[in-house]
Amino acid sequence: DVVLTQSPLSLPVTLGQPASISCRSSQSLVHSDGNTYFYWFHQRPDQSPRRLIYWVSNRDSGVPDRFSGSGSGTDFTLKISRVEAEDVGVYYCMQGTYWPPGYTFGQGTKLEIK
Amino acid sequence: EVQLVESGGGLVKPGGSLRLSCAASGFDFKNAWMSWFRQAPGKGLEWVGRIKRKIDGGTTEYAAPVKGRFTISRDDSKNTLFLQMDSLKSEDTAVYYCTTEGGSWGQGTMVTVSS
Secondary structure (H helix, E strand, C coil), X not given: CCCEEEECCEEEECCCCCEEXXXXXXXXXXXXXXXXXXXXXXXXXXXXXXXXXXXCCEECCCCCCCEEEEEECCEEEEEECCCCHHHCEEEEEEECCCCCCCCEECCCEEEEEC | CCEEEEECCEEECCCCCEEEEEEEECCCHHHCCEEEEEECCCCCEEEEEEECCHHHCCCEEECCCCCCCEEEEEXXXXXXXXXXXXXXXXXXXXXXXXXXXXXXXCCCEEEEECC
16 A cells, blocks of 8 residues: 655744655555645644645645645655744645545644744 | 534444534535545544545445445435444544545544443
């Protein structure tokens, strides 16, 4: 099965500074239809997850433009240009290219303010 | 505005059953593929299963840990999604979320499987 590995797992960041999270897949996430079904989610403490990015680099409605997604094949990155207090929480990457097993997630990266 | 409201969670004994519901509004439910996800206490996110829209066959797919025990269904006339959970195990203890294939999420409903 495809495995997603995130790094780092813990990310202390100073307010206003940039942050970057990596997600590496054990197999290429390019689907046979040419699309790459790769996503990023953010979950604040005691809240439901929220999708930030779909198909590698497309921001969902209402997501601030300080969030950006990039990558291809097996290596993907989520960048926050300037971290704000509301960005704390856990970030997950997810793939939807391989069926089965269906949607699978990385372990999560916990972002905290230094 | 998309709204997804889960209900039906609670405490159930191992081997028991529970049926979760998700009331959807604010979007064209009958034309949406829908998924259930879950999150065990203090753990990461896990996909449970999904159901396609009827014109795509209305077929269902499940994650390996729940296949054969959980059943997803939908009532498009009532804009409601269901998750029937049978033969529950302690490892099924989690918050269960209804989603539009990950795009929009409900607030979740807690399921605790314990004797």
